[in-house]
Amino acid sequence: MGCAQPHPFHWEDLRSRPRGEILTLPGVQALSDGHVYQASFLNAIYRIDPQKELIEEISPCPNRFLTQEFQILLLRYLLAPHAGNLTGELVSEKDFPGGSTFFQGPHAMPVEPIARNYGTAPQSFLSKGRELGAESMNLGDVSLTFYPFPLIPVTYVLWEGDEEFAPSVTCLFDRSIARWFEFDMIFTLVLVLTDRIVNFETRRSEE
Numbered sequence: 001m002g003c004a005q006p007h008p009f010h011w012e013d014l015r016s017r018p019r020g021e022i023l024t025l026p027g028v029q030a031l032s033d034g035h036v037y038q039a040s041f042l043n044a045i046y047r048i049d050p051q052k053e054l055i056e057e058i059s060p061c062p063n064r065f066l067t068q069e070f071q072i073l074l075l076r077y078l079l080a081p082h083a084g085n086l087t088g089e090l091v092s093e094k095d096f097p098g099g100s101t102f103f104q105g106p107h108a109m110p111v112e113p114i115a116r117n118y119g120t121a122p123q124s125f126l127s128k129g130r131e132l133g134a135e136s137m138n139l140g141d142v143s144l145t146f147y148p149f150p151l152i153p154v155t156y157v158l159w160e161g162d163e164e165f166a167p168s169v170t171c172l173f174d175r176s177i178a179r180w181f182e183f184d185m186i187f188t189l190v191l192v193l194t195d196r197i198v199n200f201e202t203r204r205s206e207e
Contacts, residue, residue, distance in 0.1 A: 006072045006075055010076070011050055014079060015035075035051065037050075039074060039077070040149070041070075041148055042193075044061070044064075046058060048075070067195070072188065073188050076185050076188075077149055080180050083179030085176070086153070087174055087176045089174065089175040090173070090174065090175075091172065091174075092172055093186065096178055099183070103187070107183075107187050109170075110190055110191045111156065111194060112169075113194055113198045114156055114158065116167075118142075118167075119158065119168075119169075122142040122160060125156075125158060126142060126144070129144035133147060137157075139155070139157045140159050140170075143158065148192070151180075152189070154173060156170075171190055
């Protein structure tokens with residue numbers, strides 16, 4: 001459990017939201033101890049207690065450090081209206097109205113750690129993806145679709161580097177993600193997911 005916590009207004013919003021609406025979200029269920037929820041992120045399960053303002057990982061790494069960004073992301077998912085099913089249309093962040101303006105500079109997709117760690121080791125990327133339940137795609141040199149939340153897939157397309165070009169990575173989303181999250185949370189989702197992919201093995205061994 002991380003020491004950094006979301007802002008109190010996130011918790012207040014969660015306490016105020018009808019329990020029935022929260023339980024319509026894929027991967028979310030109520031626990032026996034009142035208004036306490038269980039939610040999944042990738043291959044991990046979390047316990048969220050709005051009254052105690054506490055998020056804990058139940059499995060597979062109960063002592064995992066939970067960053068502030070991750071905790072905010074999880075709470076924002078619990079507060080999101082159910083956005084319906086996938087559209088099946090893959091788009092980049094630049095395909096959303098206003099996306100080309102927002103997703104640049106400090107808000108450029110945080111995928112460089114994927115390129116740095118796996119740009120010359122695509123098979124390691126595939127292995128890491130399998131550990132986290134990702135699906136292989138036929139895009140780029142290597143591509144994987146991760147499911148941080150059940151109906152919010154994120155696809156990383158990796159292009160290996162050579163003597164002329166450095167490795168590169170792009171992200172693709174189902175167009176429906178814009179119904180779940182605003183741009184700031186799409187950015188945060190990729191930030192958290194990239195960190196979880198790159199640091200999964202290290203943090204697991206430490207814990």
